[in-house]
Structures are given as structure tokens and as C-alpha cells.
Amino acid sequence: MSDPLYLSAVILAMTGATFLTRLLPFLLFRNRAEHPLLNYLGRYLPAAIMTILVLYSLQGVDLFVPPFGARELVGALVTLALHRWRANPLLSIFGGTACYMAMIQTGTLA
Amino acid sequence: MPLLTPAVRASLPVAFGYVPLGIAFGILFQDLGYPWYFASLMGLLVYAGAAQFMAVGLLAAQAGILEIAVSTLILNSRHLFFGLSVLSRYRTRGLKKAYLIFGLTDETYSLITSTSAPEPDRQIDYYLAITALNQSYWVLGCTLGALAGAAMTIDTRGMDFALTALFLVLVLEQWNRLQEIFPFVAAALCGVLALSLFKDQMLLTAISLSIILFLGRYHLRADHHE
Numbered sequence: 489m490s491d492p493l494y495l496s497a498v499i500l501a502m503t504g505a506t507f508l509t510r511l512l513p514f515l516l517f518r519n520r521a522e523h524p525l526l527n528y529l530g531r532y533l534p535a536a537i538m539t540i541l542v543l544y545s546l547q548g549v550d551l552f553v554p555p556f557g558a559r560e561l562v563g564a565l566v567t568l569a570l571h572r573w574r575a576n577p578l579l580s581i582f583g584g585t586a587c588y589m590a591m592i593q594t595g596t597l598a
Numbered sequence: 599m600p601l602l603t604p605a606v607r608a609s610l611p612v613a614f615g616y617v618p619l620g621i622a623f624g625i626l627f628q629d630l631g632y633p634w635y636f637a638s639l640m641g642l643l644v645y646a647g648a649a650q651f652m653a654v655g656l657l658a659a660q661a662g663i664l665e666i667a668v669s670t671l672i673l674n675s676r677h678l679f680f681g682l683s684v685l686s687r688y689r690t691r692g693l694k695k696a697y698l699i700f701g702l703t704d705e706t707y708s709l710i711t712s713t714s715a716p717e718p719d720r721q722i723d724y725y726l727a728i729t730a731l732n733q734s735y736w737v738l739g740c741t742l743g744a745l746a747g748a749a750m751t752i753d754t755r756g757m758d759f760a761l762t763a764l765f766l767v768l769v770l771e772q773w774n775r776l777q778e779i780f781p782f783v784a785a786a787l788c789g790v791l792a793l794s795l796f797k798d799q800m801l802l803t804a805i806s807l808s809i810i811l812f813l814g815r816y817h818l819r820a821d822h823h824e
Contacts, residue, residue, distance in 0.1 A: 490631040494660075499636070501663050502653060503643040505670035506677075510702045513681030514688070514695075521685040528816050529809070533683040534711035535772035536785035536808045538765055541704055543789035544801055545762040560762070567763040568770065577767050581611040584763040585756070592756035 555597040562597070563588035601720055605727035608713045612705045613735040615761035618754040619647060620739015625747035626654045627740070637744035641737040645701065649673050650740075676801045679809065680707045687711075690722045698722075701729035703736075705761065712768045784811045 520526060549557045567584030571577070591597055620641060627637045627650075640650055649670045656666050680702050687710065688698050702710075706729050715724030742750075773782065785808045792804035 492632065492636070495632055495636055495657065497663050498653065498657060498666050499640055499643055501667040502640075502646075502649060502670045505667045506644055506646045506649060506674050507700055509671060509674040509677040510681060510699050513678055514685065514699055517682070517685055525813075525816060526682065526685060529812060530683040530686060532776070532781045532812055533679065533809070534708075535769070535776055535781040536788075536812070537679070537683075537805060538708060538712075538768045538772055539782050539785035540789045540792075540801065540804045540808070541708065541765040542762060542769060543786070543793060543804070545758075545765060547793055547797065547800060560759075563759055563763065564766055567766050571767050571770050577764075577771075578607060578610060580767050581614070581760055581763040584766075585614060585760040588759040588763075589756035593753055 558597045559588060559591045562591065601715065601723055601727055604713075604716055605724055605731055608709055609728050609731040609735070611760050611764040611767075612709065612732050615705065615758055615764065616647075616732065616735040617739040617742070618757040619761075620736050620741075621743035621747060621750070621754065623647070623650050623654070624740045624743015624745070626651070626743075628744045628747055630654065630657055634741070634744035638737055638741040641733075641740035644670075645703065645733055645736060646670070646674055647703070647736070672799075672802075676805050677702060679805050680704075684710060687721075687725070694722065694726060698725055698729055701733050703732065705764070706732050708765065708768050712771050780815070781808075781812075784808050 517523075517526060546557075546560055549560050551557050563584045566587045567580050570583045571580035574580070623641075624634075624637045627640070628634065640653070644650055644653075652669060652673060653666060656669065681699065684702070684707065688695055690698070709728050709732075710725055713728075715721045769782070785804070788807035788811070789800070789804045792800045792807065796803045
């Protein structure tokens with residue numbers, strides 16, 4: 489059932505496939521890093537991808553079932569408020585996460 | 599090493615996301631019946647969270663190598679866009695550059711585009727430190743989960759919210775940098791649309807849609823400047 493040779497081949501194939509997806513843009517645009525369009529994307533894409541990653545990381549939240557995403561909303565608001573207040577990423581992230589973990593583990597807003 | 603401290607500070611939130619997620623992977627992986635060190639090896643070589651979780655199911659079903667390779671390619675195709683926007687940041691060559699590209703995960707990309715080295719001339723070393731630290735958190739998590747997952751009694755429920763919080767903070771920092779509403783609103787709309795239409799390929803769909811919007815906006819602006 490668990491054949492180490494099979495697993496090794498799978499790991500190698502996955503390593504190659506993953507690296508390829510990360511390497512390809514560097515190969516394709518090797519000498520075009522200064523192209524205005526790429527500069528434009530380099531300027532705006534991070535903001536867009538970060539926004540999308542927030543939504544992605546919350547995709548498991550069901551807004552139609554109690555508590556209707558209330559814990560995630562509270563955790564997010566705590567994170568953002570802390571960041572507005574102190575602008576210290578570690579404080580904001582740990583504060584928001586600690587608050588969220590406390591709600592999940594004690595069943596608050598269930 | 600004065601570089602390590604800011605890199606650890608910047609990457610610590612990723613540790614709080616990667617370690618528990620890696621543990622979750624390790625626990626699932628251990629059920630397949632392979633020795634624990636294969637979980638570490640996957641973290642070390644494959645180093646792609648979503649793909650590794652997907653692989654557990656495919657390995658259990660004894661899926662073909664080609665099928666697994668193609669699924670990995672499709673799942674990770676969003677990385678194409680990450681490289682696109684860090685081309686000019688990775689100004690180095692050889693092994694250093696290869697490792698930076700190899701380790702370009704969602705979270706590493708996020709930190710690299712939002713934080714910078716204390717000394718501008720050591721930017722590449724700072725990127726390398728961030729990349730290596732993030733990977734070490736992930737390998738640590740995978741290993742812990744496979745070795746001791748079943749015996750662990752720490753309640754990590756909710757800890758992965760650290761990644762949501764990290765992305766939120768980075769959105770705020772990007773906002774402070776750009777002071778323009780367009781990229782955020784466009785991305786949020788694309789994200790919601792992708793979630794409701796193609797939930798399985800949410801990231802790829804949302805990022806592609808927003809790139810289309812950006813291309814349109816770029817060309818409109820270029821026309822105005824003529």
C-alpha cells in the first residue's frame with residue numbers, strides 16, 4: 489500500500505511542477521523587467537493579491553449559518569483597529585488572532 | 599547578524615500560520631502509513647501548502663504520477679502572477695535567485711512586496727532570510743504533525759486566523775503606500791465573483807480577473823497620455 493518509491497516519484501513530480509509555476513515568469517520576462525506595463529503590474533498587483541488572499545483565507549466562513557461570520561468580523565476589526573492605533577504588525581496580528589482563538593475555543597458568539 | 603532580527607520580526611506572523619497548518623498536513627499525511635520524514639521532505643522540496651494537502655488525497659487513491667503533476671501545475675498556476683510582480687525586486691543571480699524563486703509562496707510574496715530591509719543595499723539578503731525563515735516554519739510544522747500529531751494536546755483551533763490577520767495588515771500597509779482605491783475595490787469584486795462562480799479555483803480566477811481589469815486600466819491611461 490505505502491510504497492516509498494511511488495511516493496518519492498510523486499514528490500519529485502510535485503517539486504518540479506511547483507517550481508515550474510514559480511520560475512516561468514522569470515524565464516518569460518527575463519529581459520523585460522523595466523517594461524512600463526510590468527512596472528504598472530508590479531505597483532498594483534500586490535495590493536490586489538493581498539485583498540484576494542484575505543477573502544481566500546476566509547472562504548470557509550458560512551455567512552448564512554450562525555454566527556454568520558461574526559467571529560471573523562470581530563477578529564478582523566480587532567486586527568485593523570490595533571494596526572491603526574500602534575502600526576505594529578506583530579501586535580495587530582497577535583492581538584487579532586488571540587481574540588479569534590479565544591472566541592473559537594470558548595464558543596463565544598456560537 | 600543585524601538582518602535576521604527584522605526578518606524574524608516580519609516573518610513571525612507567518613510562523614503562526616505555517617506551523618499549525620503544517621501540523622495539520624503532517625497529521626493527515628501520517629495516516630497514509632509512510633515514515634514521518636517523508637512529510638518533512640515534502641515541506642522541504644515541494645513547499646506548497648495547498649498542493650501538499652491535495653496530494654494526501656491523491657496519494658491515498660494511488661493516483662498516477664502524471665495526474666498528480668498536472669493537478670499540482672493547475673493548483674499552483676497563480677504563482678505565475680507572483681513572479682510577474684517581483685521581477686525587478688529579485689535582482690540577483692545563481693543559487694540565491696533560484697532559491698528566492700523556489701520559495702515564492704503566497705505568504706513570502708506578501709512579505710516581500712510589503713516590507714524591506716533596514717539597509718537598502720542588503721535587500722536581497724533580507725529577501726533570502728524571509729524566504730528561508732518561512733520555509734523553516736513550514737518544514738517544522740509538517741515534521742511536528744507527522745511525528746507527534748496524534749499525541750499533541752495543544753489547542754491550536756483558530757490559530758490559522760494569523761494568516762488572515764497578516765493579509766489584512768498587509769492590505770492596510772499597501773493602502774498607506776498607494777492611497778488609491780481602485781486596486782482594492784477591483785480585487786475585492788473579483789474575489790467575491792470568483793468565490794461565487796469558481797470556488798475550487800478561487801485564487802487563480804480572482805487574480806486573472808483583476809489582471810484583466812488592470813490591463814484595461816493601463817491601456818485607457820496610456821491612451822490619455824498620448
